[in-house]
Amino acid sequence: MVLIPLLAAAMASFAQNPDSATLRRLSDDILWNGVCYDNLRVLTKTIGHRLSGSPAADKAVAWGKKAMEAAGADRVWLQPVDVPLWIRGKETLKVQLDGHLQPIPMLSLGNTEGTGGKTLEREIVCVPDLAAFEKLEEDQVRDKIIFFNYKFRQDIVNTFEGYGDAVKYRWVALNKAAGKHAAAVIIRSVSTGADDVPHTGASRYDDGVAHIPAVAIGNFSADKLAAACAKGQPKAQLVSNCSMKGTKRSYNVIGELKGATLPNEIIVVGGHLDSWDVGEGAHDDGAGCVQSIEVLRALKASGKRPRRTIRAVLFMNEENGAKGGVAYADSARTAGEKHILAMESDAGGFSPRGIGLEMPEPLKQKIRSWAPLLLPYGVYDFTQEEGGIDIGPLRKQGVPLAGLLPDSQRYFDLHHSRNDVFEAISHRELKLGACTMMAIVWLADQYL
Amino acid sequence: MVLIPLLAAAMASFAQNPDSATLRRLSDDILWNGVCYDNLRVLTKTIGHRLSGSPAADKAVAWGKKAMEAAGADRVWLQPVDVPLWIRGKETLKVQLDGHLQPIPMLSLGNTEGTGGKTLEREIVCVPDLAAFEKLEEDQVRDKIIFFNYKFRQDIVNTFEGYGDAVKYRWVALNKAAGKHAAAVIIRSVSTGADDVPHTGASRYDDGVAHIPAVAIGNFSADKLAAACAKGQPKAQLVSNCSMKGTKRSYNVIGELKGATLPNEIIVVGGHLDSWDVGEGAHDDGAGCVQSIEVLRALKASGKRPRRTIRAVLFMNEENGAKGGVAYADSARTAGEKHILAMESDAGGFSPRGIGLEMPEPLKQKIRSWAPLLLPYGVYDFTQEEGGIDIGPLRKQGVPLAGLLPDSQRYFDLHHSRNDVFEAISHRELKLGACTMMAIVWLADQYL
Numbered sequence: 097m098v099l100i101p102l103l104a105a106a107m108a109s110f111a112q113n114p115d116s117a118t119l120r121r122l123s124d125d126i127l128w129n130g131v132c133y134d135n136l137r138v139l140t141k142t143i144g145h146r147l148s149g150s151p152a153a154d155k156a157v158a159w160g161k162k163a164m165e166a167a168g169a170d171r172v173w174l175q176p177v178d179v180p181l182w183i184r185g186k187e188t189l190k191v192q193l194d195g196h197l198q199p200i201p202m203l204s205l206g207n208t209e210g211t212g213g214k215t216l217e218r219e220i221v222c223v224p225d226l227a228a229f230e231k232l233e234e235d236q237v238r239d240k241i242i243f244f245n246y247k248f249r250q251d252i253v254n255t256f257e258g259y260g261d262a263v264k265y266r267w268v269a270l271n272k273a274a275g276k277h278a279a280a281v282i283i284r285s286v287s288t289g290a291d292d293v294p295h296t297g298a299s300r301y302d303d304g305v306a307h308i309p310a311v312a313i314g315n316f317s318a319d320k321l322a323a324a325c326a327k328g329q330p331k332a333q334l335v336s337n338c339s340m341k342g343t344k345r346s347y348n349v350i351g352e353l354k355g356a357t358l359p360n361e362i363i364v365v366g367g368h369l370d371s372w373d374v375g376e377g378a379h380d381d382g383a384g385c386v387q388s389i390e391v392l393r394a395l396k397a398s399g400k401r402p403r404r405t406i407r408a409v410l411f412m413n414e415e416n417g418a419k420g421g422v423a424y425a426d427s428a429r430t431a432g433e434k435h436i437l438a439m440e441s442d443a444g445g446f447s448p449r450g451i452g453l454e455m456p457e458p459l460k461q462k463i464r465s466w467a468p469l470l471l472p473y474g475v476y477d478f479t480q481e482e483g484g485i486d487i488g489p490l491r492k493q494g495v496p497l498a499g500l501l502p503d504s505q506r507y508f509d510l511h512h513s514r515n516d517v518f519e520a521i522s523h524r525e526l527k528l529g530a531c532t533m534m535a536i537v538w539l540a541d542q543y544l
Numbered sequence: 545m546v547l548i549p550l551l552a553a554a555m556a557s558f559a560q561n562p563d564s565a566t567l568r569r570l571s572d573d574i575l576w577n578g579v580c581y582d583n584l585r586v587l588t589k590t591i592g593h594r595l596s597g598s599p600a601a602d603k604a605v606a607w608g609k610k611a612m613e614a615a616g617a618d619r620v621w622l623q624p625v626d627v628p629l630w631i632r633g634k635e636t637l638k639v640q641l642d643g644h645l646q647p648i649p650m651l652s653l654g655n656t657e658g659t660g661g662k663t664l665e666r667e668i669v670c671v672p673d674l675a676a677f678e679k680l681e682e683d684q685v686r687d688k689i690i691f692f693n694y695k696f697r698q699d700i701v702n703t704f705e706g707y708g709d710a711v712k713y714r715w716v717a718l719n720k721a722a723g724k725h726a727a728a729v730i731i732r733s734v735s736t737g738a739d740d741v742p743h744t745g746a747s748r749y750d751d752g753v754a755h756i757p758a759v760a761i762g763n764f765s766a767d768k769l770a771a772a773c774a775k776g777q778p779k780a781q782l783v784s785n786c787s788m789k790g791t792k793r794s795y796n797v798i799g800e801l802k803g804a805t806l807p808n809e810i811i812v813v814g815g816h817l818d819s820w821d822v823g824e825g826a827h828d829d830g831a832g833c834v835q836s837i838e839v840l841r842a843l844k845a846s847g848k849r850p851r852r853t854i855r856a857v858l859f860m861n862e863e864n865g866a867k868g869g870v871a872y873a874d875s876a877r878t879a880g881e882k883h884i885l886a887m888e889s890d891a892g893g894f895s896p897r898g899i900g901l902e903m904p905e906p907l908k909q910k911i912r913s914w915a916p917l918l919l920p921y922g923v924y925d926f927t928q929e930e931g932g933i934d935i936g937p938l939r940k941q942g943v944p945l946a947g948l949l950p951d952s953q954r955y956f957d958l959h960h961s962r963n964d965v966f967e968a969i970s971h972r973e974l975k976l977g978a979c980t981m982m983a984i985v986w987l988a989d990q991y992l
Contacts, residue, residue, distance in 0.1 A: 124699040133738065251572040253921055253976065290581065290971045447895070447951045449922065473701055474897065474951070476924050503895045503922070503951060505972040523738045524953040528701065 116469055119538065123473065123531040126394050132386035132530050133523040135163050136445075139386065140376035140518040147373040148413040149181035149344035156369050157347045160385065160410045164351030167389050168396035169408070171354070174347035177423040179413040181344045182207050184373055185337030189282070189311055191220070192330035193320050200317040201292055203374065203513075205266055205283075205299040206416045209307040210336030216241075216309065217333040218279045222325035226264070229272055237276040241332045244269045244283045245322050247315075248508065255288055255504040256443065256482075259511075262286045266297050266312070274305035280334055281310040284318035288508040292316035295512045296372050298416045309336055348420045349410040353392055355541075356401040362428075363540050364407050364438040365391045365533050368414035368486055375516035379507060382518075383445025383526055385410045387500075390530040391537055402541045404436060411486040414442065418485055425489035437540045439498040439533060440484030444511075446502035447525045448475050448532040452482025455496035459544070463498070466539050475532050477501060496544075498536060500529055564917055567986065571921065571979040574842050580834035580978050581971040583611050584893075587834065588824035588966040595821040596861040597629035597792035604817050605795045608833065608858045612799030615837050616844035617856070619802070622795035625871040627861040629792045630655055632821055633785030637730070637759055639668070640778035641768050648765040649740055651822065651961075653714060653731075653747040654864045657755040658784030664689075664757065665781040666727045670773035674712070677720060685724040689780045692717045692731045693770050695763075696956065703736055703952040704891065704930075710734045714745050714760070722753035728782055729758040732766035736956040740764035743960045744820050746864045757784055794818075796868045797858040801840055803989075804849040810876075811988050812855050812886040813839045813981050816862035816934055823964035827955060830966075831893025831974055832948075833858045838978040839985055850989045852884060859934040862890065866933055873937035885988045887946040887981060888932030892959075893974040894950035896923050899984060900930025903944035907992070911946070914987050923980050925949060944992075946984060950977055 126132075139159055146152040157174060164172040187210060189202040204210055221236065222243045223229045229242065246265045252258040263286050270281045285295040292314035301307050311334065313321070324330040349369060355361065367384020371377020388408040395402055411420035428435060439451075451470075453460045464478045483497025491497060502525070510516040574580075587607055594600040605622065612620040635658060637650040652658055669684065670691045671677045677690065694713045700706040711734050718729045733743040740762035749755050759782065761769070772778040797817060803809065815832020819825020836856040843850055859868035876883060887899075899918070901908045912926045931945025939945060950973070958964040 123701075127698045127701075250575045250972070253571075253575075255972070288972060447953050505895050505976065506970045509970065509972075522954045522957065524698070524703070524736060524957075528953065 115539070119469060119535050122394050122398055122534055122538065125397060126390060126527050126531050126534065130390055130527045130530060131393060132390040133526055135386040135389060136378065136382050136521060136526065137518055139382050140378050144376050145371050145373050146369065146377060147182070148179035148346060148370045148416060150373070153346060153370055157349055160349035160369055163389050164349065164392065164408065167351065167393035169351030169353060169392055172351040175350055175423060175427060177346050177348055177412045177420045178343045179346045179419050180417045181341045182416055183339060183341055185210065187336035187338065189313070190333040191321055193324050197331065197333055200313055201294050202311045202313050203294040203296040204336050204338045205310045205312060206296050206372065207340065208270065208299050208310045208338060210309050210338040211334055213335065213337050215333060215335050216280060217331060219329045220325065220332050222322060226268065226272060234276045237273065237278050239277065239279050241280045241282060242273045242278045243321060243325065244281065245318055246284060248286060248288050250288065255508045258288070259286060259508055266299055270299060270308060270310035271302045271305050274308045278308060280308050282332065283310065283312050285312040285314055287315060287513070289315055293513045293515055296374060297512045309334060311336070346412045348412050348424055350407060351392055352405055352407040353396055353402060355404040358404045360434060361404040362407055362433055362435045363404050363537055364409055364435060364487065365537055366409035366411055366486055367441050368420065369410040370413050370415050372415055372512045375514045376518055378516050378518045378521050379444040380511055380516055381414065381442045383521065383529065384441035387441050387526065387530040387533055391534045394534050404541050406537060406541065414485050421486035421489045425493065428490065429493055435490060435493070435495040436544050437496050437498060438487040438490050439500065439536055440487045441500040441529060441533060442484050442486065443500060443504065444502050444507040445521050445526040445529055446506060448473060448500060448502050448529045450475060450477025450480060450501035451536060452480040452499035452501050453478060454481050454483040459496050462544065469539070470532065470535055473528055473531055473535065500533055502529055567917060567983050570842050570846055570982055570986065573845060574838060574975050574979050574982065578838055578975045578978060579841060580838040581974055583834040583837060584826065584830050584969060584974065585966055587830050588826050592824050593819050593821050594817065594825060595630070596627035596794060596818045596864060601794055601818055601860070605797055608797035608817055611837050612797060612840065612856065615799065615841035617799030617801060617840055620799040623798055623871060623875060625794050625796055625860045625868045626791045627794045627867050628865045629789045630864055631787060631789055633658065635784035635786065637761070638781040639769055641772050645779065645781055648761055649742050650759045650761050651742040651744040652784050652786040653758045653760060654744050654820065655788065656718065656747050656758045656786060658757050658786040659782055661783065661785050663781055663783050664728060665779060667777045668773065668780050670770060674716065674720060682724045685721065685726050687725065687727050689728045689730060690721045690726045691769060691773065692729065693766055694732060696734060696736050698736065703956045706736070707734060707956055714747055718747060718756060718758035719750045719753050722756045726756060728756050730780065731758065731760050733760040733762055735763060735961070737763055741961045741963055744822060745960045757782060759784070794860045796860050796872055798855060799840055800853050800855040801844055801850060803852040805851045807853050808882060809852040810855055810881055810883045811852050811985055812857055812883060812935065813985055814857035814859055814934055815889050816868065817858040818861050818863050820863055820960045823962045824966055826964050826966045826969050827892040828959055828964055829862065829890045831969065831977065832889035835889050835974065835978040835981055839982045842982050852989050854985060854989065862934050869934035869937045873941065876938065877941055883938060883943040884992050885944050885946060886935040886938050887948065887984055888935045889948040889977060889981060890932050890934065891948060891952065892950050892955040893969050893977055894954060895973045896921060896948060896950050896977045896980040898923060898925025898928060898949035900928040900947035900949050901926060902929050902931040907944050910992065917987065918980065918983060921976055921979055921983065948977055948981055
């Protein structure tokens with residue numbers, strides 16, 4: 097095994113190369129003078145969370161346009177997107193712990209229907225997982241509240257893999273339960289948190305199933321509820337008001353630097369502007385938005401115009417409909433635009449570790465050949481096949497997709513919860529992520 | 545460049561190997577059942593900061609002994625260490641901003657002498673760095689307060705390198721200033737923080753120089769003071785009471801699992817138990833202590849006794865004297881103990897990225913050959929030569945030294961400041977660091 101020294105040697109030789117020096121200059125500017133952290137402070141602290149269709153989302157669109165202009169974009173425009181409007185309203189959940197009904201922190205799952213403000217009181221049936229639920233007869237389930245107590249797998253080091261495993265309880269559990277005529281569903285939050293914070297997130301009713309309420313509770317409450325279940329069949333009392341309220345007009349925010357010699361070839365960097373309706377959407381995905389704007393700013397500030405057109409896109413509605421990504425891809429196809437690469441940052445504003453690559457093998461090889469230029473920024477993992485939700489619809493047009501892969505350890509402690517706030521952001525980690533996106537965009541502009 | 549695919553291929557083949565499976569089982573236990581995060585909560589929240597010689601440090605020693613016993617150590621003992629006793633006392637700094645003397649957040653540098661409770665009011669001479677100071681005549685400096693406004697280099701990605709660059713202002717500035725008969729020194733904190741938090745840390749008077757007061761201020765205050773300096777020569781008013789108060793008896797806490805077949809060969813894992821007298825010493829270095837205890841616990845819980853003796857050491861007095869490391873090495877030499885490896889965690893409880901190696905090249909090669917076993921835990925960097933302060937004194941005895949290298953982006957935002965608290969710790973990052981130490985210890989036990 098001599099891989100590591102080889103990599104080090106390759107790095108040393110690359111350190112002399114002019115691309116390395118250019119990336120160093122651009123990164124130094126971001127690390128010293130970058131505005132992404134300040135931009136994020138404004139977005140999170142003056143606007144806060146911004147669910148699609150909300151007044152805050154409208155404010156975020158206006159903020160995004162201004163921030164793009166301040167970054168020096170040649171052109172900034174709003175791209176119409178019709179988004180679903182889901183409203184949470186007031187909600188409470190009480191569960192019978194130690195014999196008494198006690199309120200516990202909870203959040204209805206996004207896109208679900210509540211109890212219409214009525215009190216739903218039922219016995220709880222606890223199951224550890226879907227397999228156990230499948231074994232129950234309809235009689236055991238009918239008109240009960242089903243508690244799916246599936247734990248996020250702490251042993252999986254890459255928490256996005258753990259998320260992939262656990263998130264089916266957010267998507268599938270309510271449909272399985274509705275299929276057996278349950279009254280409602282409680283899930284243990286899809287969360288790595290060592291706390292009692294509930295995490296929301298999108299769900300969806302399958303065609304034909306009843307629109308039963310579905311809520312998430314925090315890990316500590318889930319532990320307590322499981323203990324209560326082990327002793328008997330506790331009751332729960334749910335009152336909720338969430339509901340879908342049709343659609344609303346909103347916008348993607350797009351800013352670009354026109355390419356000097358190949359203006360019709362486009363490289364996209366993006367994140368999503370909407371967030372869930374709790375916390376401040378700092379890591380998810382204010383971070384991706386301000387990093388994308390930072391890439392524009394740094395390239396503009398360098399004084400050297402890129403060959404291709406560089407476009408930063410703040411997508412609307414990733415969280416509960418993903419309509420912004422579809423609108424962007426539709427527009428690109430209609431306009432016959434040629435996209436060289438689309439890169440997304442939607443995995444948190446943490447220290448970068450890798451770039452996900454969803455593209456043909458020769459292109460992957462090309463991008464992997466840049467590894468020594470990225471290692472000085474802590475980026476070493478090019479093995480994952482991961483673009484992103486919002487750039488995903490460009491796949492059909494054959495656009496190569498890349499995704500920023502930051503350290504994943506903290507993301508699912510705060511994802512879709514009240515803990516996803518500005519204070520959970522490290523200014524240096526956020527900026528290093530921006531440096532990584534900038535490096536990929538710059539190299540793609542030169543060499544793809 | 546085909547390094548990354550090569551590494552991935554090597555990983556895939558290693559995934560089948562029995563060592564990989566053993567490390568996976570041990571890590572799964574730490575990630576699901578590890579006690580390091582709970583241990584750290586107790587240390588930080590019931591004891592808090594614990595400067596050498598303080599009553600809190602005594603409590604920390606007692607806590608460490610109990611925690612080692614609870615982890616299942618075969619034997620736990622206290623090793624006497626005589627430590628310096630430095631006491632801060634009350635202190636305030638006012639500086640003339642916008643014409644008026646205004647109090648700003650400050651901390652005297654550790655081991656320095658204060659004003660003895662008297663008010664020291666002098667004009668401030670501002671310099672950007674040591675080179676600028678060297679150019680000043682003694683007349684320009686005499687009886688003034690010198691403000692060294694050197695900024696931590698945000699452009700250096702590895703913040704430990706940036707620290708190495710900036711920390712000379714904590715060690716050298718007061719001696720240079722005293723040499724030209726300045727009255728006192730203010731430094732911009734050795735901090736990456738985007739905030740106004742002052743950071744303390746050890747300093748030292750050179751032989752023969754006057755023991756002038758030296759204090760650190762936060763980055764925002766430093767910006768304001770620099771702006772005031774640009775307009776004139778502002779005054780400062782310092783009152784402080786810090787002082788060295790002789791020495792005190794304290795202890796290293798040592799716990800071990802006796803080796804099954806080579807009990808006289810020892811592998812050390814350690815961190816330091818003392819902290820600065822602000823914050824809670826969570827990352828610096830409660831993390832290293834609880835990770836070291838976790839290694840013992842996980843190995844014991846596995847039911848399979850190691851071949852060699854595994855020893856966890858909680859060193860006393862790393863911060864302002866490093867007497868614990870010296871005491872340990874002295875004892876090892878006196879007892880004629882044979883140490884196979886010593887590994888330290890004193891760079892924060894963040895996601896692991898590498899292992900520093902301070903040992904002969906063939907041993908480095910050996911440890912680098914384990915890289916594919918460590919990559920699944922996010923550990924890829926084996927290029928740095930870095931053991932640690934506390935294990936450093938074992939170097940003279942030819943002991944191979946290793947240091948855990950976590951992600952460095954957040955460390956110098958909180959290091960030696962009130963922000964180094966339990967809430968700044970991620971339970972998963974802390975545990976992954978413990979998994980990494982456990983892996984190195986286990987592999988060293990098998991193969992070194």
